[in-house]
Amino acid sequence: MKKEFILMEQVSFSFGRQQVLKKVCLSLEQGISYALIGKSGSGKTTILNLIAGFLKPDEGTVSINGTRVLGPRKETAFLFQELGLFPWQTVEEAVAMPLKLRGGKQEAKEAVYHLLEKLGLEKYGNKYPQELSGGEQQRVALARTLIGGPDIILMDEPTSALDAATKEELQGVIREEQQRRGTTLFFVTHDVEEAMWLGQYVLILKEDGEVEQIENPYYFNKDAREQLGFYEECIKLRQLLKMEKEG
């Protein structure tokens, strides 16, 4: 029997007078990767912020593993669209920070270099973010997200600012790390192809708060991007989104 790990029940949320979410229900399993798509302004990022504990719902509840989310939790990591790397921290310092914040100074250096090596960043330990390319910065932010061994990774349009080649490279790293670690991944994207490549399930957030869940048959297929069927699925998904936009 499937057990929900992240659960949103009848969640409503407003920014002032503007209602963003209306009675949204969502149930996500542990260790699975979910992509959330929907039209602009439908409240996708708000859902991420509610799960992260940055926002509190006006109505309804958000819970993780049976515990109600009342604020940020240490086991949930967030990869921000703007990355949020500090200009004063070297790559090594940035990636070590989550461990240091938990008081684990001794094991930090070894763990950091192990992860940097995995993400192809070992040469950049002493560099500052502003000395790196966009793709390298994105990988540093990903390393900082992964270092603490989170059980949930939330990502807000993780590759939206990248060129096509760098985007593909980073998507590969995210996909590999998620599958290897078995972390629950929940991300928001505008890119249907990215949703199909990184999400085991694609969730479509509808206007009325309903969430449609579609299983991605190509998720475990490493060569999906070489196959026509993958792109046919993307087209179907785009059409679904278009229909949703047109009401």
Added chain:
Amino acid sequence: MFVKNQCLGFVSFLIFWEICHLLLNTHTVPSPLETLAYMLTVPGKLALHCGASMLRVLAAIGISLIIGVPAGMLLGVNETCKKLLSPFLYFIYPMPKIAFLPVFMLLFGLGNTSKIILMIWIIIFQMILSVRDGVEQILPVHFKVMNSFCATSGQRYRYLIFPAILPQIFSGLRISIGITLASLFFAENYAATYGIGYYILSAWTKMNYVEMFGGILAIGFLGIILFDLLDSLERFSAPWLKKNAAER
């Protein structure tokens, strides 16, 4: 390269001074060579006066940092404090602080305390405002990052707020050094035995312009020493700023 540039700048200044001396042809503007030669005859005396001024300047800047940085941070992070205290700061900031000198003399006596407090009074508001603005310029996503890692309030200050405002602290310090050195002339013009401000004023009243210009030059040298110290401190404590500048 840096030392070479500084020497070049100093020599250009001396040439400009020499031109002024020749054009004006008055004993109130002595020749730079004559002034430098005079300074070499009284190195011990000048060092004593410069040392006394340096101690006052460092004490004023140190105390301003100790009070100004936390106060600026508080104003930057706490909206209520900002709303309550900002109007007071804006009111005091443009006032000619030197006008408070008699008040400080009356309250704190004629010794070093009133001199140092006057200098603190002159620079602290600018320090508080720079730090406050520095905190306000921190990107919201940086606070969100710290939130997502469940950072405590202390960790937020250590890893985010303090490093983020270091550039503002250094630029505030640069301005403060300039202002405190200039205000020495006022702060040391009463009840002082040592101090470069006192030295200049004493030479002025004696109409010894070579000695007076010697004192002015000495303040300039003090400025160079303090600014160089500050640059070294900045390179050591905020190395990313240097790298940013190099990239530009």
